[in-house]
Amino acid sequence: MKKNFLNVIALLMVIVFSLTLFGCDQKATEVKEEPKKEAKKEEPVTITWVNWVSTEEGTRDKIKSVVDQFEKDNPNIKVDIKPVPVSDIQNQLTIMVTGKNAPDISQVHPDDVIALAAMGALEPVDELLSADFKADLHQSLLDLTTFEGTRYGIPWAPAGPGFLYNKKLMEQAGLDPKNPPNTIYEFTEALEIAKKNLPKDVIGFQLDTTIRTIGLQHEWPFMRAFGALPIDGNNIDIDTPEMKEYAEWLRTVVKNGYTLPGKKYGEFRPMAAQGRLLFAFDGSYLRGIVTSLNTEITDQIFNETWGVASLPGTKDGKHYASPDDHFLVAFKDSENKEAVAKFAEYLVNSDYSLKNYINPVGFVPATKSAIQRVPEISQDPIRSAFIEKIVPTVVPLPYGPNYSSVATAFMAGMQEVITTDKPIDEILSKLQTKVEEASK
Amino acid sequence: MSTKLTKNNGREGRWSASSKLAAMLIAPSLLVMGMIILYPLIHAVWLSFFNYKLTRPDDIAFTLTKNYLRMVQDETFWLAVKNTLIFTLFTVIISLVLGMIMAIAIDQLPKRFSGLRGFILVPWVVPGIVVGYLFMYMFDVEVGVVNFILQKFQIIQEFLPWLMNDKLSMIAIIIAHIWNQTPFYMLMFSAGLMAIPEDVKEAAYVEGASRWQEFWHITFPYLKGIVAITSLLMVIRNFNNFPIIFTMTGGGPVYSTTTSVIYIYRLAFEQYEMGYASAVGAVWVIVLLIVSIFYIKALQKDF
CATH class of the missing domain: 3.40.190.10 (Periplasmic binding protein-like II)
Known part of the structure; x- marks a missing residue:
């Protein structure tokens, strides 16, 4: 009788313990979810940005200053930088996407754009970007990352060798x-x-x-x-x-x-x-x-x-x-696509980014209006030579899934x-x- | 789990109340552990029956044996198996011999040098990724200290591309692993040497045994068990070794240092062939299980 009683007590303990665990989890989810609904309107959103420029000595500080300025200009958007070395970028993104843990936005190479698009991980850019911005981009660059008739990449910094x-x-x-x-x-x-x-x-x-x-x-x-x-x-x-x-x-x-x-x-x-x-x-x-x-x-x-x-x-x-152009991609699972688009356009085309990142690092700008807004870009002999001698000789690589x-x-x-x-x-x-x- | 079935009031096969209680209390942790350990394993085996490429989500299909048949004909798979065996064999044997020599040498030193053991252990505690980078730079074709020393001693005329030569690269990764693993053997053998009764050694001296005879007839028999257990343990570890090889060569040049785990990684995370990578992984799990059985048997054996 005593033993049976002990068994019942033990069984009850296991059940109570298990229920408590599930209960705690449930409660935690509830607690987390409630303020989230309200937060969407009032609290700042955080977007995660995977990139390799934050890992490299030559670009790290410059890109940090652009992100800082973006956050100042857009106090409701915080950017969580996730540095990944350039050679690991596709690998890491594939793992993140498969693990349902994709970032909001990432820096990628053009071939990565096609691979990620084939996985169904990306948001098409035509629905994401503003019409003015799209019109300002060099169309040949925008078309470079077309997969099955849809464009997925946002040209950021054309950088072919x-x-x-x-x-x-x-x-x-x-x-x-x-x-x-x-x-x-x-x-x-x-x-x-x-x-x-x-x-x-x-x-x-x-x-x-x-x-x-x-x-x-x-x-x-x-x-x-x-x-x-x-x-x-x-x-x-x-x-x-x-x-x-x-x-x-x-x-x-x-x-x-x-x-x-x-x-x-x-x-x-x-x-x-x-x-x-x-x-x-x-x-x-x-x-x-x-x-x-x-x-x-x-x-x-x-x-x-x-x-x-x-x-x-x-x-x-x-x-x-x-071509080895630096592109940006927005992920389909991102809950902050509006903020992502804002950030992408800022990186590509804001005066601050052009003056403090694109120009000093030596990239060719991806938009047509950039040269008029930041004239020093066209005065640079290296970049002018790239525009004149390299860009016209670029041939596509055999990109595909x-x-x-x-x-x-x-x-x-x-x-x-x-x-x-x-x-x-x-x-x-x-x-x-x-x-x-x-x-x- | 060592829950025993006991006789309860003469009824055979019935569990005692305390056993039931123990089983119930252990059940939740077993359930959680089972999910953590078994789920990935079962899922990987399940994936191995599919044509599953991450970059082609539209082309996933159940193929049953296709991946396994591909493995039989895959030259790179067999090359990876061969590389794993060569790498493991040389790393384990050389580390074991060096570890034993170092342990015996340190054992002979006066007590005030006992702190040396801790110092020699440093390579063992250095994380694999750090060891990989250290040796990558040491073997670098341009700035590597290995080339510099070899040239200073006039062993080589020109700097050698250690990590970009199909033969030298395997030697380089074996050297890095020996440096990393020898202290572990030394530690194990040091513990074994301390367990040899002094009177047995003294009896040998009294009988006029030479140092070699003492080693062969007294020291080594006492260390036999450690040799068997540590070797098997390190065979399992090296069959699975990843960070140092990946950091130093990434499995290259071409596939010359691609071991089985590196091959699985390259298939899964460079070529995104999850189905085929899972099939190679499943086969490798079976190989490791077989080695583990030997290891467990060695643990139970009285040497």
Whole structure:
């Protein structure tokens, strides 16, 4: 009898304990929910913004000042910055979206826009942005991230890599700084001469050889300079003489020490700041980063040291550049879309952002009216050269829902070229099959 | 759980009141733990039967064995298995031998040096991600101290791309793991050495045993159990090792340092192939379970 009584007491304790737990949870939810309903009208909203510019030394402080100013101008909106390194951005966003924990807004690359749009995670921009703002944006940029007829990306800071050459180092190497290499063959010849004549610690050129989508974007113009077009929509054409020529060139430039293998292209920037990089393939914002990394280099010194030219082209002088524009995307699950749109437009087009972020970092503005409102943008020789020589040569990359798989498979093949002695034909033949599989 | 069935008033198989009480009190925590541990496992196995790519939510389909059949033909999967075995074998054997040598060496030192054990433990307590970054810079092709030292001693002429050469990169990650894991073995062996009765050692000296004979016939038999248990424990740990490899090489160059867990990560979070990644994960869980059975048996064995 006593034992039965004990059992009943124990059972009751378990039930009461469990109910209390559920009850507490329920109560907590109720307590949380009540003020939330009222808060929507009166209390400030907080939007979460995932970006990589807050992780990088060259842009961190400048973007913080823009966010601070935005919060001052819009006291009802707080921005919760979530810094994520550039190479992890797509990965982190995919995890966040899958875990139903998407941010309100994020900085992304154009290929990320398509991947996230294919996942159904994004809010179309046509419904989000104001008509005036949309009309002011460069339409070619706005159209770059169209997926199944709908536009999802908000162009923020066009930043495709251009060809920057260090005039002082060229002179030191016995090259003519007024006549930078025009074709890929002249470029290779210049590297050969520079290797002989420059100190050992000078790196010939900046090339991203990592297994990342950015790696493909960085190497794409070089492939095109050899006449190769390995992926064109659904057409995979890797095992070709043009690609073979490119792969052999890639193996040679690494073996001869013209570039450092396995580096992310951002890892070459400190070398540029130390005056140890001959040719850079970077965005127009390189000046902003270099001057931040080395405070002895002023804008004037940078402009005197570095020149901009079209990327080394084909034998017959055709030049190619790839897009690497910084975009913003709004997430479909965001409860604060109005605040998101306001913040996005502020980042892209406010006078404060243009003067304190876009201009000093060295980006090309995404809106047409920006140059009239901030004239110093057009007075900048580096940016003018980008607008004149690089932007017209930009060609699209094979973006699509499988772009990440395709790009990583492709770049694994390119790494095989530079890290092994396997015959190029064998590597390319296998790569053809692998990329075909990845694209399915 | 060690709840025992006891005889209650002669009725076999009935639970005693205290057992029932214990079971009821444990039940909520078991339920919560079951959900935390079993749900992800079952869900992963369930996902492994699907063609499930995160970037193609419109193309999710039940395929039953497709992912498993793909695995059999997937060269990269088998390369990852091979890399895991090479990496684990070398890391465990070298760390174990070094750990034992260090423990014996420290055991011979006067008592005032006993604090040295704590100092040597530092690499073990350093987080994997920090170890990864440390060694990544040490093996860097441009500024790495390893190249600098090797060149100073004229072992190499040009700096080597340690992390960008398909053969050197595996050596680099094994060295980093040995540095990280050797102190653990040293700690375990130090504890084992302290448990050897002094009179047994003294008897050996009296009988005129050499240092080698003493090690082989007295010290090592006492350490055999520790060798078995720590090795199995570290085999399980290294089969699952992620942070150092990921930080140093990301599994590259190409797939030369891609171990099974790195491959699962690359499939899931670089290529977003959740179905196939789950299938590889499920197979790997089975492999780990088998090794764990050996480990548990080793724990129960009297060495």
